[in-house]
Amino acid sequence: MPFxxxxxxxxxxxxxxxxxxxNERLLxxxxxxxxxxxxxxxxxNILLGLTTIFLVGTLAITSFTAGLSSKKSFENQNNLIVSIDSLDAIKTRIDNLKVQNEELSLVREFYLAKAFLEKDKIYSVQIKSFVDNNLTLASEALTNTLFVKTNPFYAYSLGNFETLDEARSFRKQLVDMGFKDAFVASYQDGKRVKIEDPY
Known part of the structure; x- marks a missing residue:
């Protein structure tokens, strides 16, 4: 082990x-x-409803005014131009909402990833274990580290991986850095399930 x-x-x-x-600020x-x-x-949803009502109203007014005399057709054209301008403003608002929706889908993906770590089996590389808990190397709030009590030891692991191959690759990098005793272990619900074959 490196000093x-x-x-x-x-x-x-x-x-x-x-x-x-x-991390707390991000949460x-x-x-x-x-x-x-x-x-x-x-x-x-409200905007979509109002837009639908507006479009139906516009179509109704346009249909009604189309039947009027040719004298009023000039006024109808002006009303139609105003309606098209309003539709452009609504289209711009809908485009803005789409952009915001894409940003929020990224937030949703973060929550899904966090839920995955809490429910599914994950793999991590244990680099150290201690007899007592007088040395805390990392906060439990960090999502890429695990500090787990495995009686009578406290195990410190790095990385959260979905597949065993990813964990093995990370273990090899740690061994190359000098952590010769590092090994791959699997965890579920914050508890060790078993020690995996690192090769």
Whole structure:
């Protein structure tokens, strides 16, 4: 195992604390975005309903005015131009809502990924275990690390992978960096399921 200086460990702790604060801020922003998504969906549905009513009303007025005399046809053309301008404004609003919907789908994908980590079997590379918990290397809020109690030890693992091959590849990189004792383990619901064959 490589030797870690105390100053490097303190710097690592500071970096981890900063990352935890950033992660909490991102989660708060995601909650705010979710509220915005609900508002936007409601606005979109209302706008779609109003647009439909507007279009039906416009078609009804246009049909009615088409039957009038040729003297009033000039006025009907002016009304039709105003209606087309309004439709362009509505189209622009719908395009803006589509862009916002795409942004919100990214937030949804983040939540789906987080739910995957909590429910499905994942693979991680354990690099160290401790007898007692007087040394915390990372916060549990970080999504790419695991700090799990496996009696009587506390296991510290890096990476969250969907497939065993991805975890093995990451393990090889860690071994090349000097973590010769690193091995692949699988976890589910935050608990170790088994130690996988690393090769």
């Amino acid at each position: 870690i200086e105390e100053s490097d460990l303190l710097d690592l702790h500071k970096d981890i604390d900063k990352a935890q604060i950033i 708060d922003q995601i909650k705010i975005k979710n509220k915005d998504v609900r508002k936007i969906r409601l606005q979109r």
